[in-house]
């Protein structure tokens with residue numbers, strides 16, 4: 001078990017975003033986390049990465065509880081995320097974004113950096129190599145010097161993934177990576193996620209693109225109004241009555257609006 | 258003939274410009290992590306008073322006084338930087354402004370040590386010290402065909418020039434490293450930086466402490482250049498002046514801030530009548546810059562274009578922040 | 585003695601409250617700390633000097649002139665320093681802070697240029713009028729200042745809660761984007777807000793002139809800093825907080841001067857805000873806010 005979520009609840013000044021949600025992520029799997037808008041999926045990511053503390057409940061990573069850690073310490077432990085509303089370092093180049101992602105695996109301090117010691121130079125060379133490798137993986141090798149904000153939307157999403165990969169995570173959290181992508185890009189994304197799996201990285205995926213989720217995930221958790229309503233294989237989820245109702249309910253509301 | 262070319266007055270002006278460059282770099286470092294400090298005049302005064310008191314009351318050598326002054330200010334800056342972390346934007350600006358005022362009030366009231374509002378005079382002069390030192394080494398001004406005051410101004414200028422270049426060198430290198438990348442990531446998006454594994458607490462305190470230390474260092478040099486300091490040298494106007502060097506010249510790249518310091522401190526020398534209106538112009542400049550060019554005169558794009566015009570020196574490429582100053 | 589100090593503290597506090605309300609009003613609607621407010625206030629005080637001392641006209645005209653002039657300054661500040669930054673992409677949240685610092689430095693040095701750096705007296709018989717109550721001397725000015733402060737407080741509260749313009753203001757304070765969707769003319773509302781806030785600064789300027797009988801270009805900074813301290817004490821954008829914060833500061837300073845070391849009077853405000861910012865960054869009356877992440 002890589003990650004274990006135990007009875008997590010979160011209340012935002014009256015809004016109950018999550019209620020007693022429990023599930024676990026197994027090593028090497030691609031686990032889907034789905035649910036209608038506002039179900040609490042992103043909030044769950046914020047809990048795991050310690051952006052906010054949970055109101056109650058415990059999250060453990062490879063057997064150790066993550067309570068009282070800061071977000072950067074979570075990343076050091078081996079969990080990294082992407083953001084639903086892309087949050088790249090928009091004025092840095094593509095390569096620099098990935099290099100920043102690698103930050104927590106580097107050690108040189110101020111003095112070493114200023115004096116350009118041997119160790120520092122070797123480390124910088126390593127960072128460059130690592131970043132180029134990762135950019136190759138996500139298919140951005142030709143845009144290394146592009147300023148991040150000038151990338152296309154789909155490319156920005158892939159850069160978010162590359163930046164997260166650069167932190168050498170054991171578990172990567174992807175928040176709607178396919179949002180705004182066209183069919184071809186989504187297809188590439190499918191391949192990318194599969195490739196990430198082969199790198200021995202466990203994937204927890206939030207996604208609204210159901211065909212992608214059904215195709216890529218081995219298991220799926222469904223949230224609705226902050227509660228877990230189902231868990232199982234893609235086919236069992238597709239036929240789950242409660243899940244269908246949760247999504248249909250949303251569609252009806254959409255039609256009304 | 259060398260003697261005719263050297264005008265002590267211009268050398269003195271240039272020396273002050275060098276100190277202003279150090280101040281501009283000090284605010285640039287702090288701004289570089291998205292922290293707006295209006296307390297840099299306060300830090301400057303701590304440095305100035307520390308070395309003044311040490312050299313005057315305890316006969317400490319000038320060099321040691323300046324070093325201790327920088328360290329003391331660095332410690333104070335770090336101590337302020339830690340609680341300041343909890344403050345965002347506007348709150349930080351006001352709190353640091355408050356800090357600067359408290360320091361000033363303290364120096365005004367601490368009569369026994371600081372001589373109150375009147376200030377301290379007779380602080381060992383950097384030029385004198387250098388002069389005495391070189392005399393003891395057997396170097397005389399007339400060996401270069403210079404008068405004493407010419408020699409002193411020239412020596413002071415060169416010493417400060419070397420110091421300033423070292424400071425710039427230090428921070429350019431720091432920028433082109435893991436540290437600099439962390440700084441600019443934090444400036445662009447603090448939360449995302451933290452989520453990407455950057456210890457923002459450490460880096461923000463580091464930047465704040467470094468900025469404070471550098472301001473204190475500049476303050477100490479200022480004290481030994483002026484030989485006289487009083488609390489009014491380090492008031493709100495000074496804080497704004499330091500800020501405007503960077504805001505006007507450019508706060509994205511170190512060269513922008515340096516340019517700002519050089520341009521704004523040299524301008525009144527060329528346009529005499531400006532001096533009287535200097536702060537009015539500063540005020541108007543701040544308003545205009547924010548409206549039309551908030552990143553300052555020199556920005557990343559301009560640096561990149563400039564670099565493309567320059568012939569490539571080495572095949573090697575360095576990756577620091579968005580601003581690769583030393584390529 | 586104690587009662588006299590209390591009255592002095594209340595007077596000083598009332599002035600601080602009026603200065604602080606100017607900041608609060610602008611922050612409440614625009615989410616901007618207007619660093620130029622202190623200097624606008626100082627201009628109000630100088631208008632009093634010009635009218636009563638140089639021209640020798642009666643005091644009430646000073647009020648009118650100060651309100652008009654500071655209102656106009658507020659209009660310029662909004663037009664040149666704030667409006668160009670609004671809604672522009674990629675503008676840092678520090679930009680309005682920096683541009684209003686620009687305004688403050690500009691105005692201070694304009695005043696310096698025209699009026700000199702020294703203290704200028706107010707010429708009004710009002711500042712001499714007093715009566716004795718038991719063993720305490722009370723100046724009429726003190727009562728007037730207190731009454732005006734109270735009137736402004738209630739006026740502002742009433743205006744914010746009752747009148748149509750007040751509703752528009754509150755709507756824009758809560759959410760500028762929503763307000764413009766609802767058809768509130770945000771541009772006009774914002775301009776009005778800045779003008780009103782500045783005019784209040786003008787009134788405060790005259791009151792300070794009467795109370796202390798001395799006006800100089802640096803007072804914008806010193807009072808402005810206190811106003812900033814108060815709104816941080818009371819919570820940014822919080823009217824009630826500004827009132828309580830102002831009175832507390834006025835009292836604290838008066839008692840420091842009376843029973844402590846007067847040299848540290850100007851440090852009280854700042855030590856207070858530094859402590860408050862560390863212990864309770866949202867201010868005494870403010871509520872904590874959370875941003876959305878994800």
Ligand SMILES: Nc1ncnc2c1ncn2[C@@H]1O[C@H](COP(=O)(O)OP(=O)(O)OP(=O)(O)O)[C@@H](O)[C@H]1O
Nearest residue numbers: 012017036037038039040041042043874875876877
């Ligand atoms: N910082 C916050 N403060 C207050 N409420 C919040 C905050 N973050 C999330 N919420 C609320 O919690 C609920 C769950 O939000 P969340 O962003 O987790 O949904 P989601 O499942 O990611 O939805 P979507 O598919 O639209 O991204 C929503 O009602 C949201 O408004």
Ligand SMILES: [Mg+2]
Nearest residue numbers: 041042084878
């Ligand atoms: Mg979401």
